[in-house]
Amino acid sequence: MSQSHLYATVLAEERRGGIRHAALTATVLAVCVAALWITDFFDSRRFIEGIPALAQLASEMVPPDFGRxxxxxxxxxxxxxxxxxxxxxxxxxxxxxxxxxxxxxxxxxxxxxxxxxxxxxxxxxxxxxxxxxxxxxxxxxxxxxxxxxxxxxxxxxxxxxxxxxxxxxxxxxxxxxxxxxxxxxxxxxxxxxxxxxxxxxxxxxxxxxxxxxxxxxxxxxxxxxxxxxxxxxxxxxxxxxxxxxxxxxxxxxxxxxxxxxxxxxxx
Amino acid sequence: MLDLDKVTVRYANRVTALDEASASFPKGQFIVLLGPSGAGKSTLLRCLNGLVRPTSGKVRSEEGGNILGSSAALRRHRQRTGMIFQQHHLIGRLTALQNVLMGRLSFHGTFRSLLPLPRADRLLALEALDRVGLADRALHRADQLSGGQQQRVGIARALAQQPHLILADEPVASLDPATADKVLALLHRICREDGITAVVSLHQVELARRYADGIYGLAGGRIVFDGPAAELDAPMLDTIYGSASTPSVQPAPLQPEQTPARLKMAKIA
Structure with missing residues (x-):
């Protein structure tokens, strides 16, 4: 009886530890996502407009001109x-x-x-x-x-x-x-x-x-x-x-x- | 040549490491400080070259008076006082020769010592290594040498100072018994040949008996015995080592043919 009680206590303690761990992970994740959101990373419009410009720049970069x-x-x-x-x-x-x-x-x-x-x-x-x-x-x-x-x-x-x-x-x-x-x-x-x-x-x-x-x-x-x-x-x-x-x-x-x-x- | 006059050392944590200890170390003698760890042997030794400053009391040398009289006096005293340490205190990545040359540092000014030391100093260092039988290892890194060899480099470093006095703090405690005896015999022979005064702390009674001209027994920071090895009887050993249950007599040095496992056990003991 006391043994099963001990098991229950250990498992409950482990569960509490697991919950703490999950809460910490969730917080870190939330901060990371918030940082990306604040810096407009989720503004898809800017990417859609930006990608062709980037491609344009890239195409102007090749071939590299070593003339000078x-x-x-x-x-x-x-x-x-x-x-x-x-x-x-x-x-x-x-x-x-x-x-x-x-x-x-x-x-x-x-x-x-x-x-x-x-x-x-x-x-x-x-x-x-x-x-x-x-x-x-x-x-x-x-x-x-x-x-x-x-x-x-x-x-x-x-x-x-x-x-x-x-x-x-x-x-x-x-x-x-x-x-x-x-x-x-x-x-x-x-x-x-x-x-x-x-x-x-x-x-x-x-x-x-x-x-x-x-x-x-x-x-x-x-x-x-x-x-x-x-x-x-x-x-x-x-x-x-x-x-x-x-x-x-x-x-x-x-x-x-x-x-x-x-x-x-x-x- | 050196006198300790009622020296007390109390550390910041209020531990009294040395309690009104008086002792004198006559010229050319091989004096052993005997006692269990924590008895104050290391503290007493370090008082003799000013690495530890007495809370009260004085340390006087025959030539220079109070060794802590001035920083110049202390430096002059240290210049001719070699010290040998339990853990060798070498710099592992330098060669044996470079380590021994540390013994010549005090003979040069700080800025001069930034350049390679003169040939005369290098020869002195090499001679010192030769005397401990390591001339052929001079250019090996210290950390590539065995424990016994490292301690011999430590002795050579002290010899390079052309010392009048050698202080050795448990010089053989981290060596196996057979090597310990060899290293201590070497140190004893060199001090005899050169007339160097030696103060050596040990915890092995056997070794102390074999080599000491005189013994100071320490217990709990007090000097409880002062006399020749012959007077060191069983009741006195009990006084030094606390109780009869303490193994006051260490086993004799093990023979080389003994197995490494047993040697290792002996080292821990």
């Missing part, structure tokens, strides 16, 4: 240089900030919080906005693009670096301190060697991202291939637009493969 390819080499090279320069700057600024932002290496709690807030602020300003600001400040070209990429990335890279440093094994740090290392030596010789593969990983991902992002930054006048892309769009030369997009795609594939290979080598 000589004019794109330099901008593509600029974009590549921007991505590398932006990464270098981001790393140089991020590393000391990350040391300050990681609780286990930060000299004090307040500085740690202040640095974390600064990183969060930098992260929250999109690079396209930073791009517009820097174009206004230093003029058109690759330089504002590099500055925008670097500054936005410091927020991201600094946070990831700090997280890597935070999870470092404290034992070798104690060994370095015991051997008379200065606090800075503990960081350079005990913390960094432990997290180096993670830092390299984060940096290379960021470099790959920078290449794609710098193509977009060209649109606001911050140099590189994005500038050419914008020019082609303005001229409604969609066959050139598709050619430029394909060129960017080819470069992204190369950069990603290179990044993957470097990551492997630095393990």
């Amino acid at each position: 390819w000589q004019h794109w080499l330099k901008p593509l090279l600029d974009t590549l240089a921007m991505s590398i320069a932006g990464t270098v700057l981001a790393v140089v600024i991020s590393l000391p900030l990350a040391v300050l932002a990681a609780p286990n290496t930060s000299p004090n709690g307040l500085l740690c919080q202040v640095t974390r807030t600064l990183l969060a602020f930098l992260r929250s300003v999109p690079e396209i906005i930073l791009g517009v600001i820097f174009v206004a400040a230093v003029g058109f070209g690759a330089l504002p693009g590099v500055l925008a990429l670097a500054l936005h990335s410091v927020g991201m890279v600094g946070k990831f670096y700090a997280e890597a440093i935070e999870h470092v094994d404290p034992k070798p740090l104690e060994a370095a301190r015991a051997a008379g290392a200065t606090p800075l030596q503990v960081i350079t010789h005990s913390v960094i060697p432990q997290v180096f593969p993670q830092l390299a990983d984060i940096t290379l991902y960021r470099w790959e991202y920078h290449f794609r992002a710098s193509a977009v930054l060209g649109i606001v006048g911050a140099g590189g291939i994005g500038f050419e892309l914008m020019a082609a769009l303005r001229l409604i030369a969609y066959d050139q637009v598709s050619a430029i997009l394909l060129s960017i795609l080819a470069c992204v594939v190369v950069v990603d493969a290179l990044g993957a290979r470097l990551r492997k080598a630095l393990k």
Whole structure:
């Protein structure tokens, strides 16, 4: 009797759990559908009108017109240089900030919080906005693009670096301190060697991202291939637009493969 | 060469790890701290190089006086004080040689140490590895070495400091008994040859008896025994280890031909 009572209790509990689970699933689904509805996704009229326009655009994009390819080499090279320069700057600024932002290496709690807030602020300003600001400040070209990429990335890279440093094994740090290392030596010789593969990983991902992002930054006048892309769009030369997009795609594939290979080598 | 004067350590959680402990470590002697885990051995050792700051009391060295007198004094003291840890405390992805070179860091300024250290330091490090029989493993990653080899790298790192004093915190506790005996014998021999003062915490009575010039017995943060190994009798062991039911005498080191399963059991015990 008491056993069947126990079974009944367990099954009732399971049923309650099932109902909670179903309610949660329904809520998540409702939010997703609402988001699509708010953004007019269910307005079929716009799709019916839009599809022929899309087809028209697509047909104008083929065949891609690579006629001006000589004019794109330099901008593509600029974009590549921007991505590398932006990464270098981001790393140089991020590393000391990350040391300050990681609780286990930060000299004090307040500085740690202040640095974390600064990183969060930098992260929250999109690079396209930073791009517009820097174009206004230093003029058109690759330089504002590099500055925008670097500054936005410091927020991201600094946070990831700090997280890597935070999870470092404290034992070798104690060994370095015991051997008379200065606090800075503990960081350079005990913390960094432990997290180096993670830092390299984060940096290379960021470099790959920078290449794609710098193509977009060209649109606001911050140099590189994005500038050419914008020019082609303005001229409604969609066959050139598709050619430029394909060129960017080819470069992204190369950069990603290179990044993957470097990551492997630095393990 | 080193004196502990009424040192008390109370941690933030109000646990008293060390209670008015006084001890002295004469030059060139191999002193063992004996006691169960939690007796305050690690805390006492870490007071001797300032990794733990006493709540009250002083630690004095013959050369430099109060080791916590100034940050420069502390650094000078640590420079010639090698430390060996239970878990080796190596960086797994660096080579044995790179790990040993950590022992040379304090001899260079922070910015100088960002560049590769001079050849003289590299030779010192390699010599230290050679003395522990690992010169041929110098360029292997630390995490590819066996437990016993890793601990020998730990010893080499301490030797690279050309130390006057070596502190060893349960240096063989994470090794199987046969390896433990070999590693401790090596450490003992090197300290003898170089006239290095050693303070070694252990929980195995047998090992302490075999190697110690003098023993401090700890229980509950207090020093309850101070004398040569010969005076360590059964009643005293009961005082140190709490009760007669505690296995106060560890089994003798196992022979190498014993099965891995039994070795593993012994390691856990």
